[in-house]
Amino acid sequence: MLNILVLVKLVPDTVEELEIAPDGRSLDPASVRLILSERDEHALEQGLLLKERYGGTLTVIALDVPEVDDVLFTALAKGADRAVKITGMEPGPSTWTAAGLAARTLAAGPGLLPADLILTGVQAIDDLDGQAGPILARLLELPYVGITCRVEVDPGARSAVVVREYVGGVTGTFEVSLPVVLGVQSAEKPPRYVPVAKVRAAMKSQRLESVPASGESAVMRVEILQLMKPEATGRAVMLDGAPEEVAAQLCDVLAARGLL
Amino acid sequence: MAGEIWVLVEQWRGRISDITYEVLALGREVAEALAGSLQAVVLGPGAGESIFSLGAADGALMVEHSALAEPVPEVYALALAQIIPQRQPQALLIPQTNVTMELGPLLAARLAVPFLNSCRDVQVTDGRPVARCILYGGKVEASVTPQSAPAVFGILPGVRPPEQGRVERAPAVRALSVDLPTEFPLRFRGYTELEAGDVDITRENVLVAVGRGIQRPENVALAEELAAALGGAVCGSRPVIDQRWLPPSRQVGTSGMIVKPQLYLALGISGAPEHAQGMKEAALIVAINTDPRAPIFDIAHYGVVGDLLEIVPAMTTRVKQGKQAA
Numbered sequence: 001m002l003n004i005l006v007l008v009k010l011v012p013d014t015v016e017e018l019e020i021a022p023d024g025r026s027l028d029p030a031s032v033r034l035i036l037s038e039r040d041e042h043a044l045e046q047g048l049l050l051k052e053r054y055g056g057t058l059t060v061i062a063l064d065v066p067e068v069d070d071v072l073f074t075a076l077a078k079g080a081d082r083a084v085k086i087t088g089m090e091p092g093p094s095t096w097t098a099a100g101l102a103a104r105t106l107a108a109g110p111g112l113l114p115a116d117l118i119l120t121g122v123q124a125i126d127d128l129d130g131q132a133g134p135i136l137a138r139l140l141e142l143p144y145v146g147i148t149c150r151v152e153v154d155p156g157a158r159s160a161v162v163v164r165e166y167v168g169g170v171t172g173t174f175e176v177s178l179p180v181v182l183g184v185q186s187a188e189k190p191p192r193y194v195p196v197a198k199v200r201a202a203m204k205s206q207r208l209e210s211v212p213a214s215g216e217s218a219v220m221r222v223e224i225l226q227l228m229k230p231e232a233t234g235r236a237v238m239l240d241g242a243p244e245e246v247a248a249q250l251c252d253v254l255a256a257r258g259l260l
Numbered sequence: 261m262a263g264e265i266w267v268l269v270e271q272w273r274g275r276i277s278d279i280t281y282e283v284l285a286l287g288r289e290v291a292e293a294l295a296g297s298l299q300a301v302v303l304g305p306g307a308g309e310s311i312f313s314l315g316a317a318d319g320a321l322m323v324e325h326s327a328l329a330e331p332v333p334e335v336y337a338l339a340l341a342q343i344i345p346q347r348q349p350q351a352l353l354i355p356q357t358n359v360t361m362e363l364g365p366l367l368a369a370r371l372a373v374p375f376l377n378s379c380r381d382v383q384v385t386d387g388r389p390v391a392r393c394i395l396y397g398g399k400v401e402a403s404v405t406p407q408s409a410p411a412v413f414g415i416l417p418g419v420r421p422p423e424q425g426r427v428e429r430a431p432a433v434r435a436l437s438v439d440l441p442t443e444f445p446l447r448f449r450g451y452t453e454l455e456a457g458d459v460d461i462t463r464e465n466v467l468v469a470v471g472r473g474i475q476r477p478e479n480v481a482l483a484e485e486l487a488a489a490l491g492g493a494v495c496g497s498r499p500v501i502d503q504r505w506l507p508p509s510r511q512v513g514t515s516g517m518i519v520k521p522q523l524y525l526a527l528g529i530s531g532a533p534e535h536a537q538g539m540k541e542a543a544l545i546v547a548i549n550t551d552p553r554a555p556i557f558d559i560a561h562y563g564v565v566g567d568l569l570e571i572v573p574a575m576t577t578r579v580k581q582g583k584q585a586a
């Protein structure tokens with residue numbers, strides 16, 4: 001029986017046009033719609049696959065932010081056993097520190113540890129620094145492997161074989177003793193889809209737990225001076241017109257280079 | 261000793277990666293601005309053999325240890341965590357690739373030092389290094405400065421031209437020793453090559469690449485038709501591979517393949533650095549994207565702001581007509 005924890009977070013959906021707040025150092029909250037971080041969705045899927053394969057319980061954990069309930073109920077509908085919110089986080093330019101805070105709260109441990117596997121996405125688009133897993137591993141004195149794309153567990157031997165992506169399609173295989181913290185790149189299968197009806201059912205029949213954030217508040221060791229929209233370097237020659245017109249122009253470009 | 265700027269020499273399977281030279285070129289500028297010396301940090305049992313092209317640096321700090329034979333992130337991080345306190349550099353610049361990905365966060369967690377990742381540039385302002393970091397898939401940039409030294413920076417590919425940092429001269433070498441345990445909870449078992457697919461995309465002249473903008477698996481057929489008409493093959497970005505709409509052998513980018521075709525048609529691909537690294541050397545890059553601010557337009561030669569689902573079929577028709585006419 002494995003005890004699997006999956007630490008997830010919500011990030012702004014980049015399909016929306018993100019606007020910078022008047023302070024110049026954060027995003028305008030009105031422009032932000034939060035969704036589950038893509039890599040965390042893979043971490044959850046990897047956790048669910050492991051639970052199904054080897055048996056055990058899966059707890060999904062997230063910081064309490066708007067929209068988090070939907071994400072947690074969706075995880076329950078997908079097969080998570082427990083869903084926990086970390087509450088009472090100070091607002092602010094927290095994306096750089098939130099991961100650390102979640103890790104510290106978990107380490108301070110509201111009955112969630114010991115775990116056999118702690119999974120989280122290898123990085124998230126709002127900080128791109130991939131620190132959640134390593135901080136957690138450090139605090140719990142556990143090994144960490146990132147960019148994972150396959151995990152096999154030998155429950156008897158209390159060990160796992162973890163496949164990590166390197167470059168050019170080459171992967172590296174590691175044997176690691178449990179417990180371990182993994183930064184998931186891709187689950188072995190695409191994240192499962194769950195119908196809305198099932199999520200609604202989970203909302204009726206299951207409940208979310210909360211634990212207050214604890215541990216020293218995460219130290220912000222970097223100072224954000226300014227956020228800005230990148231200037232286009234304008235390298236591309238832009239073509240416009242109706243689809244047929246653009247298609248014709250593109251074909252001319254290709255023909256001129258002998259590519260047709 | 262004070263004032264050193266370090267660049268980690270990234271090696272992959274016995275070869276120094278180009279990005280190392282790019283970061284050395286940047287490190288040279290930072291070192292000059294901070295009046296420090298530039299040190300190339302080389303880890304590995306055969307570290308001594310790889311220093312002859314590192315002349316951009318004033319010195320090479322060499323850590324030779326059998327446990328460093330393969331780039332196992334935890335072990336590398338442990339070695340760096342031992343030598344950083346010994347010499348207290350102002351900054352450590354790490355080439356940001358899949359090989360080194362965990363080093364920055366592991367070091368930051370271990371040494372409680374600032375870590376700034378996804379830097380597309382670092383400049384010195386008022387005596388402080390200020391990094392330009394990309395966020396939100398390239399939609400926002402942050403200028404960020406560390407609050408203390410030493411600070412660790414993850415530097416994206418393309419920060420400077422590699423030629424600028426490749427100097428065929430061996431810098432002065434200083435050997436540093438580390439004390440690494442013989443047993444780690446993590447044991448490296450070996451590498452596995454990707455199973456060859458039906459098509460080797462690194463050998464194709466024309467690649468039609470699809471990203472998340474293709475939206476549905478059925479739509480991949482639109483790209484297949486265009487690729488067939490152009491005499492090329494279809495490849496894709498990570499989300500498309502993650503969804504198994506295309507096999508892993510078709511992935512372009514840092515984890516996938518590096519391709520240099522005559523034509524790379526990027527359809528519904530935003531141009532994240534991990535993707536760009538795999539295709540930016542293509543002779544002709546054409547991007548079709550609904551978002552006029554998509555970073556792919558910065559590396560494309562030709563761009564169209566529009567719906568690929570409309571433009572691609574129109575192109576296929578055109579190409580086929582052109583072939584019939586000829």
Ligand SMILES: Cc1cc2nc3c(=O)[nH]c(=O)nc-3n(C[C@H](O)[C@H](O)[C@H](O)COP(=O)(O)OP(=O)(O)OC[C@H]3O[C@@H](n4cnc5c(N)ncnc54)[C@H](O)[C@@H]3O)c2cc1C
Nearest residue numbers: 471472473497498513514515516528529530535549550568
């Ligand atoms: C360690 C690591 C390794 C990675 N390795 C790789 C790798 O090897 N290869 C790789 O590709 N990625 C890799 N990634 C992921 C990378 O960071 C990006 O997430 C990924 O490249 C994004 O893919 P995309 O451009 O298809 O999707 P998105 O970034 O979601 O972009 C989709 C684009 O489609 C456009 N679009 C939507 N609808 C339409 C339409 N109808 N017509 C035209 N355009 C449309 C949108 O405007 C958007 O720009 C890696 C990430 C990590 C952390």
